[in-house]
Amino acid sequence: MTDVGTNRSGNRTLRRVLRNPNVLFGGIIIGLLVLIALFAPWLTPMDPMKQDLWTRYEAPRGLWVEGAWNTEFVLGADELGRDILSRLIMGTRVSLLVGFIATSLSLVFGMLLGALAGYLGGWVDNVVMRVMDVLLALPGILLAIAIVAALGPSIVNAMVAIAIVRVPTMARVVRSEVLALREQEFVESARALGGGHLHIVFRHIISNAWAPAMVLATLGMGTAIVAEAALSFLGLGTQPPDISWGRMLSVGREVIRSSPHVTLYPGIAITVTVLGFSLLGDGLRDAFDRRLKDGA
Amino acid sequence: MGMTGYVLRRFLALVVTLFGVSVIVFLLVHLSPGDPIRIMLGEQARPEDVQRLNDIYGFDQPLAVQYVKWLGAALQGDLGDSIRSGVPVIELVGQRLPATLELAVVSLLLAVGVGIPLGVLAAVTRNSPIDLASMVIALVGVAAPNFWVGLILLSTVAANVGWIPVFGRGPGVMESLGVLVTQFDARPLWDAARHLLLPAIAIGTSIMAIITRMTRSALLEVLGLDYVRTAKAKGVRRMRVVFRHALRNAILPVVTVIGVQFGFLLGGAIVTEVVFAWPGIGRLIVDGISQRDFPVVQGSILLLGVVFVLVNLVVDLSYSFINPRIRYD
Numbered sequence: 001m002t003d004v005g006t007n008r009s010g011n012r013t014l015r016r017v018l019r020n021p022n023v024l025f026g027g028i029i030i031g032l033l034v035l036i037a038l039f040a041p042w043l044t045p046m047d048p049m050k051q052d053l054w055t056r057y058e059a060p061r062g063l064w065v066e067g068a069w070n071t072e073f074v075l076g077a078d079e080l081g082r083d084i085l086s087r088l089i090m091g092t093r094v095s096l097l098v099g100f101i102a103t104s105l106s107l108v109f110g111m112l113l114g115a116l117a118g119y120l121g122g123w124v125d126n127v128v129m130r131v132m133d134v135l136l137a138l139p140g141i142l143l144a145i146a147i148v149a150a151l152g153p154s155i156v157n158a159m160v161a162i163a164i165v166r167v168p169t170m171a172r173v174v175r176s177e178v179l180a181l182r183e184q185e186f187v188e189s190a191r192a193l194g195g196g197h198l199h200i201v202f203r204h205i206i207s208n209a210w211a212p213a214m215v216l217a218t219l220g221m222g223t224a225i226v227a228e229a230a231l232s233f234l235g236l237g238t239q240p241p242d243i244s245w246g247r248m249l250s251v252g253r254e255v256i257r258s259s260p261h262v263t264l265y266p267g268i269a270i271t272v273t274v275l276g277f278s279l280l281g282d283g284l285r286d287a288f289d290r291r292l293k294d295g296a
Numbered sequence: 297m298g299m300t301g302y303v304l305r306r307f308l309a310l311v312v313t314l315f316g317v318s319v320i321v322f323l324l325v326h327l328s329p330g331d332p333i334r335i336m337l338g339e340q341a342r343p344e345d346v347q348r349l350n351d352i353y354g355f356d357q358p359l360a361v362q363y364v365k366w367l368g369a370a371l372q373g374d375l376g377d378s379i380r381s382g383v384p385v386i387e388l389v390g391q392r393l394p395a396t397l398e399l400a401v402v403s404l405l406l407a408v409g410v411g412i413p414l415g416v417l418a419a420v421t422r423n424s425p426i427d428l429a430s431m432v433i434a435l436v437g438v439a440a441p442n443f444w445v446g447l448i449l450l451s452t453v454a455a456n457v458g459w460i461p462v463f464g465r466g467p468g469v470m471e472s473l474g475v476l477v478t479q480f481d482a483r484p485l486w487d488a489a490r491h492l493l494l495p496a497i498a499i500g501t502s503i504m505a506i507i508t509r510m511t512r513s514a515l516l517e518v519l520g521l522d523y524v525r526t527a528k529a530k531g532v533r534r535m536r537v538v539f540r541h542a543l544r545n546a547i548l549p550v551v552t553v554i555g556v557q558f559g560f561l562l563g564g565a566i567v568t569e570v571v572f573a574w575p576g577i578g579r580l581i582v583d584g585i586s587q588r589d590f591p592v593v594q595g596s597i598l599l600l601g602v603v604f605v606l607v608n609l610v611v612d613l614s615y616s617f618i619n620p621r622i623r624y625d
Contacts, residue, residue, distance in 0.1 A: 134316030137313045137314075137316065139560065146597050147327070151328070152328070230441065234570060236585065256451045
């Protein structure tokens with residue numbers, strides 16, 4: 001495969017990725033969320049931390065009040081009278097950050113373990129994959145709860161737990177990809193040229209196994225964000241004063257009948273975010289799948 | 297390799313996996329930063345309580361010795377006692393596990409019962425508004441966290457429909473069925489069903505969405521095959537082609553998904569149980585964590601793990617009955 005050929009097929013793949021409607025819709029959703037997270041402090045209409053007993057569980061006022069634009073309690077207020085819209089905007093940061101860090105950790109360790117297991121084979125493969133099997137033997141959220149229960153509830157431990165839960169799936173996918181790559185001519189020639197194992201794994205194998213790993217990571221972002229929300233909902237993830245959509249839901253549970261707006265909006269935020277990542281991931285998979293089918 | 301060899305190999309793998317699960321569960325207590333006894337009992341614990349717990353766990357012994365003792369006891373059904381209530385953990389889990397399994401099974405039945413017809417409807421009316429609507433439902437259903445769906449159902453349905461209870465569980469489904477058969481009394485079953493309805497919908501929604509998508513795409517694929525076209529050309533009625541000829545072959549990947557998703561259901565049940573105050577094993581674990589009752593947490597996770605692994609085995613083995621073409625290598 002020459003450089004020119006790689007570039008041409010790369011451009012073709014990129015064009016196909018960008019033309020995929022799922023990638024487009026998912027990308028727009030995620031792009032907007034990233035912008036919201038980056039500029040959150042400038043976007044909040046009110047101070048998300050400001051408490052006011054007089055506005056506890058204030059119903060949503062909407063954007064248009066008595067013939068004028070309204071920026072106060074557009075989506076209502078929570079149990080301490082804080083503005084829900086402002087807290088949702090700030091919460092975007094936590095959700096995306098936890099998802100991103102947990103997914104990155106699982107990507108790095110999953111790729112490393114999967115590549116080593118697939119490339120080296122033999123007992124290394126056996127030991128690594130049996131450990132992965134055991135981690136997959138428990139439902140993901142149960143394993144995450146167990147790890148956080150042991151390490152203690154905190155946002156960092158929640159990230160670590162989510163990452164550990166996601167590693168086995170990543171390792172499996174990368175391993176099967178590596179098993180196919182291992183026998184390819186360019187790897188064999190690298191070996192014949194005297195390339196060391198580490199050089200071959202990092203330079204040739206991992207660089208070629210990234211496509212399925214990225215698809216999995218994109219889909220995994222959604223899973224990680226829901227997991228963080230679930231852990232925080234149970235009181236095991238983000239702790240006050242940090243703002244998380246999952247924590248906002250757990251507070252709303254107490255007043256679900258009298259003030260349903262407290263739970264409604266954080267849930268919509270989580271759903272839209274997960275939807276964005278799953279559209280993007282599905283779209284990327286379609287695009288890459290076709291690349292594989294084309295033999296490019 | 298024949299079926300027997302395959303089953304034997306799977307059992308061997310099962311033993312290895314369960315061994316691994318037991319190591320993870322055992323190590324949970326030791327992952328905790330600091331002295332596990334102090335974490336469980338607090339800093340102001342009385343010396344005799346510390347001693348009692350040390351006797352049970354043997355924290356002063358080497359880790360391997362502790363593990364062997366713990367596993368030996370667990371294999372004989374002794375998972376220790378709850379630190380808070382003193383009740384044997386196996387008893388607590390035994391009371392709660394049926395509630396969780398019941399919820400998971402009913403959720404799955406509901407998901408299959410709605411998902412497959414919806415998927416078929418979407419496939420036969422391809423690109424119609426019905427198809428589009430079912431796909432939107434499927435997309436949102438996968439994305440929405442099940443515990444949030446539960447909260448929304450509580451605030452909308454339970455708050456407005458008088459006969460749907462807000463919290464808790466009715467009588468067990470199996471016992472209620474027994475009453476129905478022996479005494480012709482349907483009231484316990486009705487009571488059980490109305491308690492189950494909302495949590496089952498909450499947990500089943502995402503699986504339902506996945507089943508809908510799978511059924512649709514599998515059916516569309518089969519409907520394009522030659523033998524289906526032949527059947528159509530022969531003048532077989534459309535509905536008969538779909539149900540007799542196509543759906544039978546399209547159902548296999550769907551069954552695979554259903555099997556894979558059962559574990560997900562158990563996981564979803566853990567969080568959703570908290571929403572509905574469902575007295576299952578999920579709430580036992582969450583309460584155990586907040587009370588630092590490690591034997592309860594360990595025992596619950598271990599048994600839930602065992603159930604999960606066994607269910608996966610049964611699902612794998614049952615494929616051979618559904619698909620005789622399957623090969624065991």
